[in-house]
Structure formats: structure tokens, C-alpha cells
Amino acid sequence: MKRYWILSLLAIVLVTLPLMTACGEDEVETTTTAAAVTTTAGGATETTGDATETTAPAETTTTVGEPVTLYVGGTFALTGAYAEDCAAVLAGFQDYVQYVNDNKVIAPWHTDWTIPANITFELLWADDALDPAKTLTIYEDQKSKGMMVSRVSGSPEGMALKDLLVEDNIGATSQSTSPAYLQPVGNIFTNAPIYTDEMASVAEWFLESWTETRAPRVAYLTADSPLGRNIDIPQMQEYLVSLGYEFVGAQFVPMVPTAPPTTQLAWLKDNKVDLTLGVMVNPGSQPTVKEAVRLGMGVGQEYEITFALGNPAHLQIFLPDMGATGNGVVVAGDFCAQDADVPGIKFADMLQDTYRPNKKNTNIMYLDGVIEGMTQILALRLAAMEVDPAKLTAEDVLKKGYWQIKDLDTGGISVSKYTYGEGxxxxxxxxxxxxxxxxQIxxxxxxxxxxxxxSEQ
Known part of the structure; x- marks a missing residue:
């Protein structure tokens, strides 16, 4: 019996020994740690680490930093001759800024140009009333609030701001494209050709269809203002003569005529002018062309003459008001027609449908507001990729932002992509x-x- 109990005990020990050994082992779990992903303040993505460790899985985290508000906008001439255009520019700014804040991307065709989640843009604006002195006051106020970009409504305001913008290292967008902004080059970034280049393009185009053996006769018919007189420089006249034109002279029309410019138009006829060049806004161009047609002057009229203007005379505004009365009128340097089948127009339509469905703005300068807003925000984005957005300076935005803009696509609104740089x-x-x-346009x-x-001053 004793031997039986000993054998039984031994059997129990042999059976339970493996179980006891298993219970005493440490549990080991092998996991693959995902690469840690960090989104930097500028929107770039950095990837670090890719190893197999015997630890719990690491979480993928996104770091965006503390919330930062960056200001865009500037002064807008909401009173005076530019009021209608500038109201449209402001509307474009407002809708575009809201779109970027909602979607964190520059444009539907630039989906890789993203905005960090911690950055919000706020629009600052005020009415400069087309007054350089008021423009300077608004500029200083906005700068004191931390605004690191600005904008220009018209040539007088641009010239008032030009040296100050250089001194403050602030870049400004502009609806005005005065040749003086480039001589010497400052910090005013334009989105259309300078007015003299617009007139040169018209002159070259006109010659392509000129069939007479004599030299064509050209004169200025332009606004009696800094805007209109931008083209009245010796270098412009010299270029026209070099193309083969006979330069006849100049006639000036008030920015907003209080009476038909009959005298100026009669002078053109008396001097047998074939082509006029000028820079006007629609409150000046429309009554001028109406009076010309009444006098039998224009393309297809009794007296054959072509009236050509710079982009402030936007055909997209001119045509709905003038219809066939405006046949033959030429405008240089403008955006595409508002019914053009291009992504930029579809984008602008979407902005209005989304943000102002019951108060749409049909003025072509709405597109300018979108483009200026896009340019300012892209400059801020590029600078924020290099510097903590909370520590940005105006000089950072100028040199690491504006100067680095390359191939900015407007979706076909502009004739070419925008590329800027130092100088x-x-x-x-x-x-x-x-x-x-x-x-039709x-x-x-x-x-x-x-x-x-x-000439440089």
C-alpha cells in the first residue's frame, strides 16, 4: 500500500510540473511602432522613427501649435470714382478669406498648398476715399494692430505708400499697376501689366491688321488724373514711334466727366487719329464712347477710329452697360470674361453661391479681390513654413513669403501664372x-x- 501511494504522488508531480513552469514565464508581445508624424507650423510634414520595439504601440499625433490670427486686407477706396470697383474687391477678399478659414487650402487646384489648422486669417479694411493722406493714416493704424501685409487702391495711394512700404519691409498687393511702382522697384506686387505695357501691347496688336501704306496716327485719349497720365511719359511715345506710328498728341478727359468730351473727340477727328490709347475707369470711358458714337466715331462708324484702354476700363463692366454701342472698343491687361469656361471662374461662382447667395457682386473686380487675397495669404503661408507664425515679422512675410511665390495659378482668371521675387x-x-x-468680349x-x-526719379 505504501508503495502505491509513493507511485501515485510521483505521477501527480510529473503531470503538474510543466504547467507550473509555463505559469512562471514572462509574457512577451512584439509590436511595430508607426512612424511618428508631426505637422509643423508651416504645414509641412516631418516623419521620424520606423523601428520594431517590445513596447506598447505609439500613437500617431499631429502638432499644430497654439492658435494664431494673421491679418490680411488693407485700404479700399469705397468712396469716389473707384467705389464700385473697390466694393467688389472687398467682397472678393471677404469670401476668399472665409473659404480659406473653412477649408484650410489656397485653392481647389492647389490642394497641396494647405493652411495649418492653428492659423486663422482675419480681414482688416477701411475706406481710404481715394485720399493719399487718409491712406497713410489707415496704413499706420493697421500696422499697429500687427498687420504684416497691405494693399493699394489707386496710383496716388500707391505712390504715397511706396517708400513707406520699403522702409517697413511690408509687401502690398494692388489693383493699380502704375509704371512708377517699378522705377525704382518697391514692395507693391501687381497682378496685371503696368499701364504703359498694356498700351504697347495694343499698339503691336493694331499694327498686325494695318494695311495702309502710310504710318498709323496715334494719340492719347486718357483720364486727367494720375491714373490716366501714367502713360504720358517720353518712353511710351518713343516706343510708339519705334513701332512705326506717327504720334499726334494727347487729349485728357475728367475721371468722371460732367459733360460729354465733345471737344477732345473733335480734336481727334481733326487730327486724323487712327488709334487712341488711354487709361480710364468706366465712369469716364462709357460717356466718352457714347459721345464718340454720337459723333460717328469708332470701329465701323463713319469716322474709323479704334479706342483702346487699360484694364481699369474693364469690358466685363463696360459691355453690360453699353452693349453694341461699345463695338470695337479694346481693353488690355484684364482678367478673362466672367463667363469663361475656366476653373477660376467656377471657383468664384462657388464662393458667391456659398457666402453671398442673396447679394452677389457681378463686378469683375470681385476676381481681383480673390486674387489679392490669395496672394497675401500665400505669402503668409510660405513665411509660416520657415518661421513660427506666432513670431512672424513683416520682413519674414516679404522675403520668405512674397519673394518665394512661384507659379501661382489663378485657375485661368489671369493670362499667366504669377511669379514674384526680389526685384x-x-x-x-x-x-x-x-x-x-x-x-461680345x-x-x-x-x-x-x-x-x-x-526715368528713375
Whole structure:
């Protein structure tokens, strides 16, 4: 019996020994740690680590930093001759800024140009009333609030700001494209050709269809203002003569005529002018052309003459008001037609449908507001990729932002992509020509820029 109990005990020990050994082992779990991903303040993505460790899995985290508000905008001439245009620019700014804050991307066709989640843009604006002194006051106020960009409404305001912008290292977008901004080059970044280059493009285009053996006769018919007189420089006249024109002289019309410019138009007829060049806004161009047609002057009229204007005379505004009365009128340097089948127009339509469905702005300068907003925000984005956005300076935004903008696509709104740099503030590389034919805007081609500048002061 004793031997039986000993054998039984031994059997139990042999059976339970492996179980006891297993219970005493440490549990080992092998996991693969995902690469840690960090989103930097500028929107770039850095990846670190890719190893197999005997630890719990690491989480993938996104770091965006503390919330930062960056200001865009500037002064807008909401009173005076530019009021209608500037109201449209402001509307474009407002909708575009809201779109970027909602979607954190520059544009639907630039989906890789993202905005960090911690950055919010706020629009600052005030009415400069087309007054340089008021412009300077607004500029200083906005700068004191931490604004590191600005904008220009018109040539007088631009010239008032030009040296100050350089002194403060602040870059400004502009709806005005005065040749003086480039001589010497400052910090005013334009989105259309300078007015002298627009006139040069028209002159080249006009010669292509000139069939007479005599030299064509050209004169200025332009606004009696800094805007209109931008083209009245010796270098412009010299270029026209070099093309083969006979330069006849100049006639000036008030920015907003209080009476038809009959005398100026009669002078053109008396001097047998074939082509006029000028820079006007629609409150000046429309009554001028109406009076010309009444006098039998224009393309297809009793007295054959072509009236050509710079982009402030936007055909997209001119045509709905003038219809067939405006046939033959030419505008250089403008955006595409508002019914053009291009992504930029579809984007602008979407912005209005989304943010102002019951108060749409049909003025072409809405597109300018979108483009200026896009340029300012892209400059801030590029600078924030290099510097903590909470520590950005205006100089950072100028040199690491504006100067680094390359191939900014406007979705076909502009004739070319925008590229800026140190000493290069004219973003486009060519000039679009448009003409009214049968009450429609017709594209006539694009011409290279000639950089016709005044003498350096």
C-alpha cells in the first residue's frame, strides 16, 4: 500500500510540473511602432522613427501649435470714382478669406498648398476715399494692430505708400499697376501689366491688321488724373514711334466727366487719329464712347477710329452697360470674361453661391479681390513654413513669403501664372487683349511685356 501511494504522488508531480513552469514565464508581445508624424507650423510634414520595439504601440499625433490670427486686407477706396470697383474687391477678399478659414487650402487646384489648422486669417479694411493722406493714416493704424501685409487702391495711394512700404519691409498687393511702382522697384506686387505695357501691347496688336501704306496716327485719349497720365511719359511715345506710328498728341478727359468730351473727340477727328490709347475707369470711358458714337466715331462708324484702354476700363463692366454701342472698343491687361469656361471662374461662382447667395457682386473686380487675397495669404503661408507664425515679422512675410511665390495659378482668371521675387513685383509675363465684337468680349491674343518705364526719379 505504501508503495502505491509513493507511485501515485510521483505521477501527480510529473503531470503538474510543466504547467507550473509555463505559469512562471514572462509574457512577451512584439509590436511595430508607426512612424511618428508631426505637422509643423508651416504645414509641412516631418516623419521620424520606423523601428520594431517590445513596447506598447505609439500613437500617431499631429502638432499644430497654439492658435494664431494673421491679418490680411488693407485700404479700399469705397468712396469716389473707384467705389464700385473697390466694393467688389472687398467682397472678393471677404469670401476668399472665409473659404480659406473653412477649408484650410489656397485653392481647389492647389490642394497641396494647405493652411495649418492653428492659423486663422482675419480681414482688416477701411475706406481710404481715394485720399493719399487718409491712406497713410489707415496704413499706420493697421500696422499697429500687427498687420504684416497691405494693399493699394489707386496710383496716388500707391505712390504715397511706396517708400513707406520699403522702409517697413511690408509687401502690398494692388489693383493699380502704375509704371512708377517699378522705377525704382518697391514692395507693391501687381497682378496685371503696368499701364504703359498694356498700351504697347495694343499698339503691336493694331499694327498686325494695318494695311495702309502710310504710318498709323496715334494719340492719347486718357483720364486727367494720375491714373490716366501714367502713360504720358517720353518712353511710351518713343516706343510708339519705334513701332512705326506717327504720334499726334494727347487729349485728357475728367475721371468722371460732367459733360460729354465733345471737344477732345473733335480734336481727334481733326487730327486724323487712327488709334487712341488711354487709361480710364468706366465712369469716364462709357460717356466718352457714347459721345464718340454720337459723333460717328469708332470701329465701323463713319469716322474709323479704334479706342483702346487699360484694364481699369474693364469690358466685363463696360459691355453690360453699353452693349453694341461699345463695338470695337479694346481693353488690355484684364482678367478673362466672367463667363469663361475656366476653373477660376467656377471657383468664384462657388464662393458667391456659398457666402453671398442673396447679394452677389457681378463686378469683375470681385476676381481681383480673390486674387489679392490669395496672394497675401500665400505669402503668409510660405513665411509660416520657415518661421513660427506666432513670431512672424513683416520682413519674414516679404522675403520668405512674397519673394518665394512661384507659379501661382489663378485657375485661368489671369493670362499667366504669377511669379514674384526680389526685384520682380510684376507677377504676369504677358498682356491679354480683348475687344468688343457684336456685343461680345472676344479674346485677341496675348503679347509680351516691354517694361516701358519712366526715368528713375
Amino acid at each position: 520682380n513685383v510684376q507677377g504676369v509675363d504677358s498682356c491679354r487683349i480683348q475687344q468688343v465684337e457684336n456685343a 472676344v479674346e485677341k491674343g496675348a503679347y509680351p511685356l516691354r517694361n516701358i518705364l519712366p
